[in-house]
Amino acid sequence: MLDYLSCSKEVLLKEKANLEATYKDYVSQHLKLDMSRGKPAGSQLDLNNDILNTLETYITEDGTDARNYGVLDGIPEAKKLFSDLLGISEKNIIIGGNSSLNLMYDQFVRLMLFGTQGQAPWCQLEKAKFLCPSPGYDRHFAICEDLGIEMITVPMNEDGPDMDYVEQLVREDASIKGIWCVPLYSNPQGICYSDEVVDRLASMKTAAKDFRIFWDNAYGVHHIYEEHKLKDIFQATKEAGNEDRVYYFFSTSKITFPGAGVALMASSLSNIAEIKKHMTVQTIGHDKLNQLRTVNYFKTADGVKAHMKKLADELRPKFDVVLNTLDKELSGSGLLTWTKPNGGYFVAVDTLDGCAKETVALAKEAGVVLTGAGATYPYKNDPRDCNIRIAPTYPTIEELTTAIELFCVCVKLAGVNSLLEDKLDEERAM
């Protein structure tokens, strides 16, 4: 493998010519491939089609007619299923509609308008800030931006957010009201929070009495290679006397159907009571028939786990293609570093500084859509312009193979261009 960082100008120029020729070939193929969003492929969704025919009854186990109005926080059997799956007591769970993002947004809205546990509504504060471990999930950051909450970028380490930095910030600044977390197979890096990180998040001193962790366990059962055991955040906060600190989110969007799954949130009893007080004004209840479908389809938590093994078998070859191609094309090149996730939906890469936008633009011109460069940072601003999220799940293996090979060409081309510019700058400076 050519180590581009130690190449002479001449070698880089020759390589640039080669890469441009290869790139031109790709452009002439008029590709139309999408690696931009964490969407399951049609073939993956086909594995779940039986859920549409599992509505054996519309009467719940406690005799409720699921077709009719009522049951604000979810039918008992759905609560039980997710309680068993996630190790959270049923009484701490609210089952929502089809979108955990919607539950997160609505929880932010409640904090904005009503505050929590007697603290002032956030919309009345001069400033409310939120910690955003980055790279992170663009839709999380969009909620803060929409609501006018100032985002503070927190670096990610290999075992979660940089806790030294987090602890220092939250101890000193009462306007910092919380932190976004995707604790398992994080979006986009696939990082798993260590026990120590979970404990520190749960127990750290915060200047804000109403500091809140938005614990988006979106990939809680989405193991692809090895299974990481995530420490129980509720147990940790309970031990630390901070039971009200966590709002936990989960959904079956990437288990059954993204458009028609079942979402839930979980929190302390005191928080749940507070949420229901407002939720009961907002809606009479969510779709109970879809909750029943989900329960009838999986039967038990073990049913979900068995299903996730099937999905992992479907996804693993795709992650293999991405990781193997990156390894083959760019390992030792000095142009790219990347994470090797054990689960989740993404692979995150770092190009040379200042090369992410160009790489994404080159791929786009050749017909391969990636998540916009910068999207993984608050305000879409990646200060080093280096992070790119790769979503391997939607294309077929064949499409993905082409797309990722092209991607490697784009990484190299952008990298070589950048290195050549550096050389030029050096020459000018001499």
Added chain:
Amino acid sequence: MLDYLSCSKEVLLKEKANLEATYKDYVSQHLKLDMSRGKPAGSQLDLNNDILNTLETYITEDGTDARNYGVLDGIPEAKKLFSDLLGISEKNIIIGGNSSLNLMYDQFVRLMLFGTQGQAPWCQLEKAKFLCPSPGYDRHFAICEDLGIEMITVPMNEDGPDMDYVEQLVREDASIKGIWCVPLYSNPQGICYSDEVVDRLASMKTAAKDFRIFWDNAYGVHHIYEEHKLKDIFQATKEAGNEDRVYYFFSTSKITFPGAGVALMASSLSNIAEIKKHMTVQTIGHDKLNQLRTVNYFKTADGVKAHMKKLADELRPKFDVVLNTLDKELSGSGLLTWTKPNGGYFVAVDTLDGCAKETVALAKEAGVVLTGAGATYPYKNDPRDCNIRIAPTYPTIEELTTAIELFCVCVKLAGVNSLLEDKLDEERAM
């Protein structure tokens, strides 16, 4: 029929003894009947069960996989169905989740947090007020109460809200930000807004630039006896140059399944753009499979209308029982007045002043649950304590017959008690 108002004390005392004996008989039957909420009966829901098996495909007519993420504002065929049914252009419609109440609440939240058309967010105002034609829908009023919006009670006339009063209020007070309307077969009186009322609402001068009509057309196709043609509010506001004034809401909750229907909102293009800007942060999209189910089940707007005829046939006998029994038992009694709705879900009655709470309490003690007295007024405060909402849809005909007969006994008993107290007061004053 005994005219209770002109009875002597002696006759009333005798009648009271008779009524108490009858009432005691009912109590001894240990009834357990519910006329409290506008819920369809199981037998009515059975008429819709086929919708659960109508998902012939999960690919929409524009080729979207409805199982997957995407399509924020509804699949094209769902928009078309409701566009045809309601006479609203598809581009003015956003299809939501399973609850129009949720769409209303979320719209209020957006007004609170972001304001509209450049006006200040309502949460930043010293005071925001809302007009509440009453008797009205308790869940509308609960939204205002939850969000701290001051409610102003507006009397209802036979053709809609008292528009002289409304026009005067909104012309003078810029803190009045809008009005709740159920324009067709209103909840609870079954009143239909006249063309003149619609025109005056659409064209009236408002001190608030961001005055908004929440047009909850919940019973827009729920004709039971004669069909009332509601004037097109969008046409009226357009003609008056007030296109942004209306948020329109509708759902299939009382067409298919209350727990698993499809809700929508409609508004001006400018408002729709504003809403989508925030909604796209709140969710990736609502349940498209359920939208497809609904479209496949009805096929066309005419399909919905034909279905509503079946539902009307199911509901008419229930309304007949209520109206005929009231007529037989209380017409000319002087103790009760009531509306004769042509559609919708309710019959509203007015007892003698100060008798509603006692009537509801008597019924409850005998095992018949009615909507709480006062619930049809802001802050649950019926100033005359006379209005009671009867919801005849949920019980069977047999249950309903018993329940409404008992109800008449309770009305009489409370009425006689009240008249006897008046006599006592008169005697004391002599």
